[in-house]
Amino acid sequence: MREFAERTGIEVDLSLHLGRPLPKELETVVYRVVQEALTNVARHSGSARASVGVVELMGEVRVFVEDEGKGFAPQEVAPDRQGLQGMRERVELVGGRLLVESAPGEGTRVQARLPLEGGA
Ligand SMILES: Nc1ncnc2c1ncn2[C@@H]1O[C@H](COP(=O)(O)OP(=O)(O)OP(=O)(O)O)[C@@H](O)[C@H]1O
Numbered sequence: 001m002r003e004f005a006e007r008t009g010i011e012v013d014l015s016l017h018l019g020r021p022l023p024k025e026l027e028t029v030v031y032r033v034v035q036e037a038l039t040n041v042a043r044h045s046g047s048a049r050a051s052v053g054v055v056e057l058m059g060e061v062r063v064f065v066e067d068e069g070k071g072f073a074p075q076e077v078a079p080d081r082q083g084l085q086g087m088r089e090r091v092e093l094v095g096g097r098l099l100v101e102s103a104p105g106e107g108t109r110v111q112a113r114l115p116l117e118g119g120a
């Protein structure tokens, strides 16, 4: 993630709170969500900073990527855009949910909630 930040020039504030290593399958999903969301910050937000968190909470892994850039209207994204849609598909394949909170002028928060096997 540090390498990624260097490549894009985005300054990333990373907060990791995991009690144990993630199953390989989830690790890949987490990595892809962070990668795509940070690419979007770099390309679309107009902001040079983002916060990334990976937290284990109540039997789930929660991943968030947020910026204080220009935001957008999630319900108006053109259907040919693949990034957020692809993220959602990967997250849903492991039984999780993707939440995208944004509005023009209000920054963006992308959150994935991924169930851990065996629960809390
Ligand atoms: N962090 C962000 N800040 C501002 N706008 C965003 C952000 N993330 C996404 N968007 C908006 O949502 C749209 C859809 O994002 P999505 O990742 O699905 O597609 P994309 O980045 O345009 O193309 P790609 O398919 O290459 O990812 C973007 O075109 C952009 O308008």
Ligand SMILES: [Mg+2]
Pocket (backbone or CB within 6 Å): 036, 039, 040, 082, 083, 084
């Ligand atoms: Mg994208």
